[in-house]
Amino acid sequence: MEDRKSLPFTDAVLHEIQRLIDIVPMNIPHYALQDISFRGYTIPKDTIIIPLLHSVLREEKQWETPWSFNPQxxxxxKGNFKKNQAFLPFSAGKRACVGEFLARMELFLILTSLLQRFTFSCPGGPNSVDLSPEYSSFANLPRRYDVIATPRR
Incomplete structure (x- = not known):
């Protein structure tokens, strides 16, 4: 994990994959603990609120190219990794995923291990990959692809 600091582009790619794929676009339901005024609307106490994380991960004011894959x-x-407060794939606050740290660590270790050992390509070339997800009732699922993993020598 110490290598992560010296691999800012790899870290940026991982973050951008998570931002763009947006696997769980809706957070778990919350209750308003008190009457809330939000953008001119009143949300009464005990109203069920379902935060849409998707709206933050695609917010045009937060991301230069919100609908495109862009590790920048x-x-x-200077090419150093920078955080963005709108990056919330694991939610935020008290209801944030308790396994976030472990998941981030595993994603980094698995991806870098694979990239060290293999060169990846796809039969139709990079432009044949459709980055749009397949939608289910709960999650955005990655599409199935044929991938060629060629061992590095």
Missing amino acids: HFLDQ
Whole structure:
């Protein structure tokens, strides 16, 4: 995990994959603990609120190219990794995923291990990949692809 600091582009790619794929676009339901005024509307106490994380991960004011894969969203002018407060694939606050740290660590270790050992390609070339998800009732699922993993020597 110490190598993560010296691999800002890899870290940026991982973050951008999570932002763009948006696997669980809706958060778990919450209750309003008190009457809330939000953008001119009143939300009464005990109203069920289902936060739409998708809206934050695609917010045009937060992301230069919200609908495109762009690791530059997480890199500063010098190529160093930078955080973005609108990056919330694991939710936020008290209801944030308790396994977030472990998941981030595993994603980094698995991806870097695979990239060290294999070169990846697809039969139709990179432009044949459709990045739009397949939608289910609860989640955005990645599409199935044929991938060629060629061992590195």
